[in-house]
Amino acid sequence: MRVHQTTPSAQVLKSLRQIVATDLYRHEGAVGASPFWRHYCWTPGFRYVFLLRLYHYLRDDTRWGRFGFRQFTALLLRRYTFKYGISISPDTKIGKGFYIGHFGGIVVNTDVVIGDNCNISQGVTLGQANTGPKAGCPVIGNNVYIGPGAKVFGRIHVGDHAAIGANAVVVHDVPPGVSVGGIPARVISDKGSQGYVNRTDYPS
Numbered sequence: 001m002r003v004h005q006t007t008p009s010a011q012v013l014k015s016l017r018q019i020v021a022t023d024l025y026r027h028e029g030a031v032g033a034s035p036f037w038r039h040y041c042w043t044p045g046f047r048y049v050f051l052l053r054l055y056h057y058l059r060d061d062t063r064w065g066r067f068g069f070r071q072f073t074a075l076l077l078r079r080y081t082f083k084y085g086i087s088i089s090p091d092t093k094i095g096k097g098f099y100i101g102h103f104g105g106i107v108v109n110t111d112v113v114i115g116d117n118c119n120i121s122q123g124v125t126l127g128q129a130n131t132g133p134k135a136g137c138p139v140i141g142n143n144v145y146i147g148p149g150a151k152v153f154g155r156i157h158v159g160d161h162a163a164i165g166a167n168a169v170v171v172h173d174v175p176p177g178v179s180v181g182g183i184p185a186r187v188i189s190d191k192g193s194q195g196y197v198n199r200t201d202y203p204s
Contacts, residue, residue, distance in 0.1 A: 012057055012060050015057075016053060016056075016057040018096075019053055020036075020053050021202065022096040022097040023046065023049050023050065023096070023097060023098055023099070024036055024039060024046065025097070025199055025203075026097050026098070026099040026117070026198075026199050026200075026202075027039050027046055027099065027199075029199050031202070044080070044083075044084045044086075044100075044103045045084075045086070045099070045100030045101060045102070045103055046100070048080050048084060048086050048088070048100065048103070049094075049098050049100060051073055051076055051077050051080065052077065052088060052090055052092075052094065054073050055070060055074060055077065055090040058070035058073055074090060077090060084103040084104065085103060085104040085105050085106065086100065086103055086104075087106065087107045087108070088106065088107075088108040089108065089109070089110035091110050092108055092109070092110055092111075092114070093113045093114065094118075095115045095116035095118065095142065096116050096117070097116050097118075097199075097200060097202065098114065098117075098118060098120075099117075099118070099119045099120070099197075100119075100120050100121075101119060101122075102121060102122040102148070103122060104122045104123065105122055106120060106122065106123070106124050106125075107124075107125045107126070107127065108124075108126045109126060109127050109128045109137050111136070111137040112126045112127075112137045112138055112139075112140070113137075113138075113140065114126075114140045115139075115140055115141045115142035115143075115144065115160070116142045116143070116200075117142055117143045117197055117200045118140055118142070118143070118144045118145075118146070118197075119146060119193075119197055120146050121147050121148040121149075121150070121166075122148050123148050123150075124146050124147075124148070124150050124151070124152075125150075125151045125152070125153075126138055126140070126146075126152050127151070127152070127153050128153070128154075129153050129154035129155065129171075132154075134154035134155045134156060134171065135154070136155030137154075137155060138152045138154065138156050138157070138158060138170075139156075139157045139158070140152075140158045141157070141158055141159050141160040141161075141162065141176065142160045142161070143160055143193055143197045143200065144159075144160070144161070144162050144163070144193060144197070145164065145193040145196035145197050146163075147163070147164055147165050147166040147167075148166045148167070149166050149167040150165065150166065150167065150169075150170065151168070151169045151170065152170040153169070153170070153171055154171055156170065156171065156172060157174070158170070158173075158174040159173075159175050159176030159177065159178075160176045160177070161176055161177045161192040161193050161194070161197075162175070162177065162178055162179070162180070162192055162193060163178075163180070163192050163193040164179075164180055164181075164185065165179060165180060165181030165182075165188070166181075167183075168180055168181045168182060169182075169183040170184070170185040171184050171185075172185070174187075175187070176192075177190065177192040178190055178191075178192055179193075
């Protein structure tokens with residue numbers, strides 16, 4: 001009896017479809033070809049994130065990654081970096097359900113780690129501190145909202161369900177489930193990202 005075996009390429013493709021579906025669901029509340037193409041054509045943040053996911057797929061795939069498609073995808077990302085003002089390294093570790101609501105002025109360092117269901121707004125920088133006890137890059141937890149113009153620097157951890165207010169400058173750890181704001185950022189409420197991070201109940 002012949003036993004069907006899933007090839008590495010098929011496994012990687014399935015993983016790509018699953019994670020792209022979570023990104024799409026954050027925008028639309030639904031998945032499928034129609035919402036995918038609508039957001040790919042008309043939502044710059046979704047298009048950019050899809051190309052990030054595609055780059056990862058082509059890097060890990062044992063077949064298609066060998067034919068120059070990964071390099072072509074990298075060139076597309078480079079073009080959209082200048083067109084949309086989004087600069088996220090293709091090698092940045094990003095969890096499922098990533099949402100960029102508005103484009104422009106977004107900079108994310110290669111060594112930043114972003115958890116599941118995170119929202120990033122326009123003007124956000126997630127950057128590296130080069131000196132001192134916090135030298136390094138941030139780790140962003142799950143279900144985190146980062147408001148317009150916020151800056152997060154250094155080897156700090158932003159806890160799950162936290163919210164970072166507009167134009168805040170975060171240089172210290174953020175506890176889970178709180179909202180922070182100001183320069184430097186401090187805790188201003190215990191509401192966290194509730195109401196800001198939505199559509200996380202995507203189908204498995």
